[in-house]
């Protein structure tokens with residue numbers, strides 16, 4: 122893995138990984154250029170989308186993904202109430218059940234993966 126800037130930012134590491142995966146996939150498909158990369162980002166993955174988009178632009182430079190579009194699909198986490206069993210979507214780990222007011226823990230929402238790439 123390259124780290125051109127020496128920047129230890131979380132999102133930069135992720136962006137470089139995304140570009141690496143996309144380039145490897147595109148090369149296997151004998152593509153010339155990557156137009157678009159679709160990435161699933163879970164609500165509890167800890168990734169800041171704006172930051173990831175900025176880092177993605179930097180990570181693409183000098184690769185076949187240069188100027189590619191980054192499409193982020195936000196995936197909400199799911200919480201289930203420990204008291205009444207009510208299920209709902211959430212963006213945080215600890216939640217209060219909207220039905221009965223008890224604690225509800227979230228699960229899922231940790232997704233961070235390249236879902237699709239569009240190549241020429």
Ligand SMILES: [Zn+2]
Pocket residue numbers: 202203204205206207218219220221222223
């Ligand atoms: Zn409840």
